[in-house]
Amino acid sequence: MAGRTIVVTSGKGGVGKTTTVANLGTALAKKGYSVVMIDADIGLRNLDVVMGLENRIVYNLVDIVEGKCRTEQAMIRDRKLKTLHIIPAAQTREKDAVKPEQMKALCGELAQEHDFVLIDCPAGIERGFKNAVAGAQQALVVTTPEVSAIRDADRVIGLLEANLLKDIHLIINRLNVKMVKKGDMMSTADIVSLLSVPLIGVVPESEEVVVSTNRGVPLVHERGSRAGAAFQKIAARLNGENVPFDDDQDGGFLSRVKRIFGG
Amino acid sequence: MLKAIQRFFRERNSAETARKRLGVVLMHDRLDISPDLLEALKNDIIEVLSRYMEIDRNSIRVDFEEGKEYTALVSNVQVKRVYRNVAAT
Ligand SMILES: Nc1ncnc2c1ncn2[C@@H]1O[C@H](COP(=O)(O)OP(=O)(O)OP(=O)(O)O)[C@@H](O)[C@H]1O
Ligand SMILES: [Mg+2]
Numbered sequence: 001m002a003g004r005t006i007v008v009t010s011g012k013g014g015v016g017k018t019t020t021v022a023n024l025g026t027a028l029a030k031k032g033y034s035v036v037m038i039d040a041d042i043g044l045r046n047l048d049v050v051m052g053l054e055n056r057i058v059y060n061l062v063d064i065v066e067g068k069c070r071t072e073q074a075m076i077r078d079r080k081l082k083t084l085h086i087i088p089a090a091q092t093r094e095k096d097a098v099k100p101e102q103m104k105a106l107c108g109e110l111a112q113e114h115d116f117v118l119i120d121c122p123a124g125i126e127r128g129f130k131n132a133v134a135g136a137q138q139a140l141v142v143t144t145p146e147v148s149a150i151r152d153a154d155r156v157i158g159l160l161e162a163n164l165l166k167d168i169h170l171i172i173n174r175l176n177v178k179m180v181k182k183g184d185m186m187s188t189a190d191i192v193s194l195l196s197v198p199l200i201g202v203v204p205e206s207e208e209v210v211v212s213t214n215r216g217v218p219l220v221h222e223r224g225s226r227a228g229a230a231f232q233k234i235a236a237r238l239n240g241e242n243v244p245f246d247d248d249q250d251g252g253f254l255s256r257v258k259r260i261f262g263g
Numbered sequence: 264m265l266k267a268i269q270r271f272f273r274e275r276n277s278a279e280t281a282r283k284r285l286g287v288v289l290m291h292d293r294l295d296i297s298p299d300l301l302e303a304l305k306n307d308i309i310e311v312l313s314r315y316m317e318i319d320r321n322s323i324r325v326d327f328e329e330g331k332e333y334t335a336l337v338s339n340v341q342v343k344r345v346y347r348n349v350a351a352t
Contacts, residue, residue, distance in 0.1 A: 147281050147288075154289050183276040190282045194289060 003034075003111040006118050006238070007136035008171075009160075011152030013123030015144045016173035019209060021120040022050045023228070024140075026218040027235035029084035033115035036075065038107075039089040040132035041122040042097060048088045052079065052216025062090035065102040071109060080221070085114075095127045100134035107135025116238075125159055133160065138167040140200065144174045145186045145251075150194060157197055169200035171234060175251045176205045188253040201234035202250040203227050290327050290334050301325060308338055317343040 008017045008024075018041075025037040038061060039047035048054045059074035064087065071087075078084035090097060110117045119136055122128035133139065139160050143153040153170070160168055172191055179185035192199050206227040212219045219228035220235075226249070233243045245253045305323050312318050322341035327334055 147285055150285055151288055151292065154292060158293065180278070183278050186278045186281050186285075190278065194282065194285055 003113075003115045003117055004138060005107045005111050005136045006116065006138045006140060007040075007121050007133050007165075008118060008140045008142060009121035009129065009133060009156055010123065010142045010149070011125060011156040012143075012149045015142050015149050016171075016203070016209075017123075017142050018046045018050050018120050019213070020140065020142055020171060020173065020203075020231070020234075021047060021118050022218045023220050023231035024235050024238065025084060025086075025116070025118050026051075026078075026081065027220040027232050028116050028239070029078065029081040030220065031235065031239065032083070033239075034083040034113070035085065035116045035118065036110050036114050037084075037086045037118045037120065038110075039086065039120050040098075040103070040128065041120060042089045042093055042095050042128060042131075043091065044122065045089040045091045047086055047120050048076070049216060050213055051086055051218065053086060053088075054216075057088050060088045060090040061106075062093050062097045064106060065098050071106070095122070095131070098131050100131055103131050103135040105135075125155060129156075129159075133163065133165060136165060138169075139165055140169050140171055141195075141197065142171045142173050143191065143195075145172060145176075145180075145191060150186075150191060154195055157195060168197050170195060170197045171201050171203065172199070172251070173203045174205040175202050177248065177251050180251045185251075188251040192253065199245075199253065200237050201230060202245075202253065203230040203234075204249065286334055287327050305338075308340070312340065316345040319343060 008021050010017050021037050025035045029035045037047060039045055040061070042062065048057060053076050056076045059069040061074065063069045064071050064074050074087050075085040076088065107117050107119070119132050121132035141153050141156055143149045157168060170192065172188055175188065176185055180187045188199065188202050204226050206225075208219055208222065208225045208227050212222065219225045220231050222228050230249070236243045247253065305325055308325070309318065309320055309323060319341040323338065325336065325338045328337050
C-alpha cells in the first residue's frame, strides 16, 4: 500500500497551517483512514497542543532521524481516533537538525503503512520549509484573503513548482463573507484568479477555531460548526469525493466558475 | 457635504484596490524583474525607438498596469521629432 504524502504550507506565518493539518488529519481518520501528521516546525512545536496531545510526548521527529528511537515510538496516538497519529517536532533543536533526504526517507516509510501522511510546514521559505516539502508528493497552500498572505503564497507556489512539486491546491482560510459582500475583502474568485492554482476549499473566519484550540479538540469533532464543516469538505475533496462549492459559504466562487463555463 | 467628502476619501471598494495592486505585485515577483533588468529593457526600447524618432531619453517610464482582463506593460516616452525618411534608410 502506498499512502499519500501531503505538505500544508503558506509562506506567511499564522495563516492556519497547523489548524488545517489538525482538522484534515482528524477528518480523514474519521473516514477510517490511517493518518500520520508530522509537525515539521522544529523549535516551534504546536500541533501537539492543537490536538490536545501535549502530555504524551516522549520522543520526537529529530529523535527518529537521529536513530534515538524507532519511528513507532515517536508516534502518539490520538485520544479518540485509533488510526490517527502525530509525530511531534523537537522543541529545543535547530531547523537544520533534519535534512531533506531524511524527511524523504521518513515520509516514504510512513506512506508504506498509512493512507495519509500530512506534514505541518513552518512559516518562511528557508531550511525548515525545504525540509518539510522534501518528502511530499502533494501540497496544500494556505492563505488568508489578505494582500501579504497572498503574495507570500504566490512565492511559495513558485518555489514548489521549481522543486517539481506540481500537485498544488489552494485553501483560503479566515474568509469573512460579509466583508466580501461589502467589497472590503477579496473574494474567493479574486484570489483563485490571482494565484492560478486550483481551489480545494474555503474556511470561514470563526471564533470556534479559537475555542477548539483552547480545548485541544479539532473542530471537525464538533457538530454544527461551520469552520469544521469546511474542513470536512476539504478532506472529502482530498479523498476524491465530488463536493460542490457553495457561493454563500465559499465567498463567491461558484458564480465565477459558472461565468467562465458560460453556465 | 462632510459626508460627501468622507465618502470621497474612504476607499469605496478596498477589495478591488487590493486585487489590482496584487496583480501588479505578483507580476513583478514572478518575472523577478530586477532594477538591472528593467534598465536593460528601457535601454533596448530607447535604442529601437531612436531609429525612427528623436526621443527624450530621460523621460522614459516602464510600468505594469492591471487592466480588467489582462496586465499590460506600458511604456511612456516623450517624442521630440519623427525622422522623415525612416522607411528609406
Ligand atoms: N478560520 C479561522 N478563524 C479564526 N481564527 C483562526 C482561523 N484559522 C486559524 N485561526 C487562528 O489563527 C492563529 C494561527 O493559526 P495556526 O497556528 O493554525 O497558523 P499557522 O499557519 O500554523 O501558524 P505558524 O506559521 O506560526 O505555524 C491561531 O490562533 C488560530 O486559532
Ligand atoms: Mg503552525
